[in-house]
Amino acid sequence: MKYVEQGTWPDTMRSFSIMRCNHCSDAPCVTICPTSALHKRSDGIVDFDTSICIGCKSCMQACPYDALYIDPHDNTAQKCNYCVHRVEIGIEPACVVVCPEEAIIAGDLDDPGSRIAAMVAAGDLTQRAVERGTKPNLWYKGAELANIEPLAATRSNDGGIWRDSAGIENSWLDVDLSGSDTETTTPSRRVTDDAGHPRVVYAIDFPMPWGWRVSSYFLTKAISAGIAIAALVAVLFGVAIESMWMRVTAPFLGGVLLLLTGVLLVWDLKRPDRFYYLLTRGNPSSWLVRGSWILTAQAFAFAVWFLAGAFEQEGIVKGAIWLSAIIGLATAGYTAFLFGQARGRQLWNGPLLVWHMIAAAFAVGGGISLIFSLLSETTAELERTGSFSSNNLALGTAAFTWTMLIGAVALGVLALLEAGQKHGPDAAVAYHHMTRGAFAFEYWIGLVFCVISPTISAVAVLLGTPPVIGAAAGLAAMIGVWMVDDAFVKAGQSVPLT
Ligand code: SF4
Numbered sequence: 332m333k334y335v336e337q338g339t340w341p342d343t344m345r346s347f348s349i350m351r352c353n354h355c356s357d358a359p360c361v362t363i364c365p366t367s368a369l370h371k372r373s374d375g376i377v378d379f380d381t382s383i384c385i386g387c388k389s390c391m392q393a394c395p396y397d398a399l400y401i402d403p404h405d406n407t408a409q410k411c412n413y414c415v416h417r418v419e420i421g422i423e424p425a426c427v428v429v430c431p432e433e434a435i436i437a438g439d440l441d442d443p444g445s446r447i448a449a450m451v452a453a454g455d456l457t458q459r460a461v462e463r464g465t466k467p468n469l470w471y472k473g474a475e476l477a478n479i480e481p482l483a484a485t486r487s488n489d490g491g492i493w494r495d496s497a498g499i500e501n502s503w504l505d506v507d508l509s510g511s512d513t514e515t516t517t518p519s520r521r522v523t524d525d526a527g528h529p530r531v532v533y534a535i536d537f538p539m540p541w542g543w544r545v546s547s548y549f550l551t552k553a554i555s556a557g558i559a560i561a562a563l564v565a566v567l568f569g570v571a572i573e574s575m576w577m578r579v580t581a582p583f584l585g586g587v588l589l590l591l592t593g594v595l596l597v598w599d600l601k602r603p604d605r606f607y608y609l610l611t612r613g614n615p616s617s618w619l620v621r622g623s624w625i626l627t628a629q630a631f632a633f634a635v636w637f638l639a640g641a642f643e644q645e646g647i648v649k650g651a652i653w654l655s656a657i658i659g660l661a662t663a664g665y666t667a668f669l670f671g672q673a674r675g676r677q678l679w680n681g682p683l684l685v686w687h688m689i690a691a692a693f694a695v696g697g698g699i700s701l702i703f704s705l706l707s708e709t710t711a712e713l714e715r716t717g718s719f720s721s722n723n724l725a726l727g728t729a730a731f732t733w734t735m736l737i738g739a740v741a742l743g744v745l746a747l748l749e750a751g752q753k754h755g756p757d758a759a760v761a762y763h764h765m766t767r768g769a770f771a772f773e774y775w776i777g778l779v780f781c782v783i784s785p786t787i788s789a790v791a792v793l794l795g796t797p798p799v800i801g802a803a804a805g806l807a808a809m810i811g812v813w814m815v816d817d818a819f820v821k822a823g824q825s826v827p828l829t
């Protein structure tokens with residue numbers, strides 16, 4: 332139930348609406364669910380099977396109606412399933428039967444003789460968030476706009492009456508949006524409103540489903556992919572395959588980062604014991620599943636590269652570097668498609684995200700390659716030549732510096748393009764929170780670290796400054812990418828959907 336008040340005492344009105352699953356005809360929760368735990372039955376009901384849910388919370392990001400929650404008892408996603416156990420034996424859902432006012436009408440929309448079908452045919456009904464393209468099958472009659480449309484009502488700073496926030500971490504109600512401006516086209520719903528405008532007085536606290544583990548997974552994945560991309564740039568620069576970095580250290584480190592990516596992914600599941608369902612029960616329409624295929628392919632390419640390098644098979648190493656870099660582009664970018672399936676989070680659905688992720692891989696891949704190649708090659712060079720000036724080391728430094736520079740500049744350009752984009756209503760609020768509200772500090776400092784610092788340092792290195800400056804900027808780029816992505820992940824979830 333959502334309570335909304337409007338007016339100024341004593342001329343006030345409170346209205347109530349039920350927020351629940353819409354049993355959408357084009358249900359994004361079904362598309363994104365990696366194990367098909369959520370599925371559409373032939374009668375149109377969107378049902379769930381808790382026995383195969385891995386608790387990835389993707390459905391909570393995909394549903395634009397906040398209809399799903401994680402059951403704290405068995406850590407699986409659950410929602411209204413239209414009381415299928417009752418409907419199957421010919422009786423109505425429990426809420427319909429128990430409502431003393433007959434405020435809930437249920438029935439078969441395909442039966443023109445049914446009461447519900449007649450009501451829908453008569454028109455004069457509203458639906459929630461139809462612009463998301465989900466084709467919801469729930470209608471409201473006589474509902475206040477402020478109940479149906481979250482942006483039409485403000486929120487009280489204390490969360491409203493009877494706020495139940497026990498044990499909720501990262502609730503969006505706790506997000507400090509004091510920097511937000513309600514007078515502009517990017518209103519925050521986190522303000523006290525004494526002017527009689529519609530305001531939410533009772534809502535449930537929801538934790539943000541995804542937090543630092545997801546932001547960290549962005550980074551580890553970007554570094555892993557970036558190592559392969561930077562190595563390919565080095566090959567194109569003519570760097571010899573004989574060095575330790577190019578033969579074994581790079582694929583080893585790439586593999587370790589990939590492993591860390593998997594650990595973070597599994598750690599974030601509410602049912603980590605079922606992580607292997609991603610492969611054994613994979614729903615091919617889910618980018619979570621496609622992503623797990625891509626990560627597996629990336630691991631395979633790194634393994635080939637490492638083994639060929641260990642046995643000094645130069646031709647195979649070169650081929651494996653090409654393969655790793657091409658798969659690396661997919662490794663870096665696929666999450667943008669997963670976030671694109673999260674139709675409840677408009678900020679994440681933008682067309683620039685995939686390019687941001689690939690640019691981030693260039694920036695951090697070039698950065699980490701500079702750091703580690705300097706560490707490993709310098710010692711080797713010193714032993715061999717007594718100086719740091721060998722051609723191979725210089726070429727490698729140039730290749731990795733250019734990779735970092737391209738990534739950092741692209742990240743900056745993409746941030747500018749994002750700023751100039753026309754965002755949808757929810758995305759505008761989320762973008763406002765990210766750049767001027769609660770997450771602005773993290774976002775802007777992150778941009779300084781991953782755009783300005785590596786750009787200046789890379790140019791300096793290319794002009795002859797010692798490469799250690801570039802290596803330091805590579806470290807800054809990694810911190811910066813994490814901060815920017817963390818702000819992005821949190822801001823995307825900071826806009827309540829109910
Ligand atoms: S997207 Fe949300 S409202 Fe639509 S079927 Fe899935 S859970 Fe229900």
Ligand code: SF4
Pocket residue numbers: 363364365366367368369379383384385386387388389390391407408
């Ligand atoms: S939590 Fe993940 S596995 Fe479970 S129903 Fe939601 S999307 Fe499917």
